[in-house]
Amino acid sequence: MTAYKNFVNNDWVDAKSGETFPVENPATEETFAEVPRSKGEDIELAVRAAQDAFGQWRLTSAGKRRSILRKIAAKSRDHRDEIANLITEECGKPLVEAEDEISVIASNFEYYAELGRDQIGRIVAPTSSRSMSLVKYEPYGVVGCIIPWNFPMALMAWKVAPALAAGNTIVLKPSEITPVSILKWVELTCNNLPAGVLNIVTGYGKEAGTPLVEHPDVPVIAFTGSVATGTHISQLAAKRLKKVSLELGGKDPIIVCGDCDVEVAAKGAAWGGFMNAGQVCTSVERVYVFDSVADSFTEALVEEAKQVNIGHPRDSRTDIGPMASSMQYDKALEKVNLAVEQGARLLTGGCRPKKFDKGYFYAPTVFDGMTSDMELMNEETFSPVVPIQRVKSLQEAIELSNATKYGLGCSIYTKDIELAMTAADDIKAGSFWINNPLSENNAAPFGGMKMSGQGRELGIEGLDEFRESKHILIDYRQEKKDWWFPYGENGD
Numbered sequence: 236m237t238a239y240k241n242f243v244n245n246d247w248v249d250a251k252s253g254e255t256f257p258v259e260n261p262a263t264e265e266t267f268a269e270v271p272r273s274k275g276e277d278i279e280l281a282v283r284a285a286q287d288a289f290g291q292w293r294l295t296s297a298g299k300r301r302s303i304l305r306k307i308a309a310k311s312r313d314h315r316d317e318i319a320n321l322i323t324e325e326c327g328k329p330l331v332e333a334e335d336e337i338s339v340i341a342s343n344f345e346y347y348a349e350l351g352r353d354q355i356g357r358i359v360a361p362t363s364s365r366s367m368s369l370v371k372y373e374p375y376g377v378v379g380c381i382i383p384w385n386f387p388m389a390l391m392a393w394k395v396a397p398a399l400a401a402g403n404t405i406v407l408k409p410s411e412i413t414p415v416s417i418l419k420w421v422e423l424t425c426n427n428l429p430a431g432v433l434n435i436v437t438g439y440g441k442e443a444g445t446p447l448v449e450h451p452d453v454p455v456i457a458f459t460g461s462v463a464t465g466t467h468i469s470q471l472a473a474k475r476l477k478k479v480s481l482e483l484g485g486k487d488p489i490i491v492c493g494d495c496d497v498e499v500a501a502k503g504a505a506w507g508g509f510m511n512a513g514q515v516c517t518s519v520e521r522v523y524v525f526d527s528v529a530d531s532f533t534e535a536l537v538e539e540a541k542q543v544n545i546g547h548p549r550d551s552r553t554d555i556g557p558m559a560s561s562m563q564y565d566k567a568l569e570k571v572n573l574a575v576e577q578g579a580r581l582l583t584g585g586c587r588p589k590k591f592d593k594g595y596f597y598a599p600t601v602f603d604g605m606t607s608d609m610e611l612m613n614e615e616t617f618s619p620v621v622p623i624q625r626v627k628s629l630q631e632a633i634e635l636s637n638a639t640k641y642g643l644g645c646s647i648y649t650k651d652i653e654l655a656m657t658a659a660d661d662i663k664a665g666s667f668w669i670n671n672p673l674s675e676n677n678a679a680p681f682g683g684m685k686m687s688g689q690g691r692e693l694g695i696e697g698l699d700e701f702r703e704s705k706h707i708l709i710d711y712r713q714e715k716k717d718w719w720f721p722y723g724e725n726g727d
């Protein structure tokens with residue numbers, strides 16, 4: 236078993252208490268690593284380091300910051316296999332997806348390396364002649380990042396790359412389920428960062444996350460996780476009027492229209508619903524299928540679900556590995572049982588496949604006969620479960636899509652541009668995918684409407700989360716102005 240340490244001020248340190256906690260491989264249920272069980276005193280140390288580093292880092296030229304971020308991207312690619320292996324070990328996703336995650340983070344660092352150099356402010360029209368109004372974008376200071384386990388590296392990069400590019404320093408707390416890949420990544424790729432610029436502190440949410448959120452010298456909290464934790468963090472942060480960005484849960488619908496290619500739509504829904512064992516915030520969590528194609532689509536989706544190769548995540552033939560933890564597995568089981576009790580028709584899946592006697596493997600699951608009052612159509616499952624509800628029209632699909640508290644993403648399958656764009660206009664979601672579910676673009680914003688969050692990652696919007704604007708007015712001439720006191724002097 237490997238013992239890891241916190242990364243603070245470019246040094247490797249234990250938790251002050253000396254305590255650790257275990258990290259489990261969800262495919263084998265074996266502990267393979269231990270990491271520091273950090274608390275408030277460890278957060279304090281990391282925030283001090285980040286604050287001390289901020290003075291220099293904010294003044295580092297954008298060109299220098301660019302070259303540092305590009306080196307991190309290059310080294311991430313160089314060490315792809317080693318880091319991807321650890322992602323798979325702690326999170327259970329297939330190696331091919333873990334490797335893809337490293338490509339995603341490398342291109343994300345490259346994108347923000349360039350954007351950070353290019354975008355530092357603007358000049359607006361002045362209100363008088365011989366003067367100038369500059370708008371300058373400035374970093375906030377120490378940014379606290381708190382992230383979940385389903386994309387431990389990508390969700391780290393979506394915060395760390397823009398926050399660094401904007402000139403902030405960082406204290407990051409990974410999920411307690413997946414702390415190891417990030418520590419290894421820092422070791423292998425970040426040795427060109429000045430001390431204190433990026434600090435990683437492992438620990439549980441209440442013990443290490445809360446002190447970070449409450450720390451008076453951390454003006455920004457960038458959080459990805461559940462609606463419940465995000466709401467709690469937002470309330471804590473409001474006491475100090477902190478800036479908070481929240482990337483939260485979803486219940487993304489996919490609308491399957493009567494004119495679509497049913498085979499393609501079923502393959503898209505299967506990939507969108509089962510990828511990473513359904514543990515994607517933008518997973519396909521509910522299907523609204525037009526009556527005219529409901530039977531053929533359902534049959535095709537069930538067939539796709541049965542074809543998914545569920546296996547050990549290191550095996551190159553594996554499509555989906557285990558769920559990331561026993562807690563996730565138990566939640567899936569509970570929600571599926573409730574759906575059955577409420578009258579949903581289980582067409583396939585719903586349990587651990589018989590070939591596994593351990594590991595949190597859960598078979599791809601499809602339900603039919605759903606009605607809009609059932610919990611499975613309203614609450615996030617975060618598991619490989621796709622429930623299907625039949626609809627009579629696009630209008631009905633739009634209304635049902637908008638009927639939950641979430642507003643993260645939505646997909647549609649149709650060749651009819653009028654249907655597609657009407658749904659894109661009328662559905663409240665931060666991302667809308669036409670014939671291509673769950674596709675991201677570094678240059679386009681990602682985030683949720685309604686209870687799915689506030690703020691955006693990726694794109695220029697993702698950089699703006701980490702900088703505030705300052706107006707600098709320059710008057711070329713030093714002279715008394717007509718509009719100063721005394722008001723009566725020239726009016727007599």
Ligand code: NAD
Pocket residue numbers: 381382383384385386390408409410411438439440441443444445448459460461462463464465467468482483484485515516615617643682683687688
């Ligand atoms: P979670 O909210 O339980 O935990 C997320 C992080 O918050 C962890 O690091 C955890 O330690 C920390 N945390 C927990 N309680 C805390 C507290 N009281 N104070 C401070 N920090 C605390 O979520 P999870 O189970 O790790 O992740 C799954 C959720 O994340 C799902 O709802 C999913 O939809 C969401 N998610 C959203 C996005 C997005 O971009 N919108 C992306 C991935 C995951």
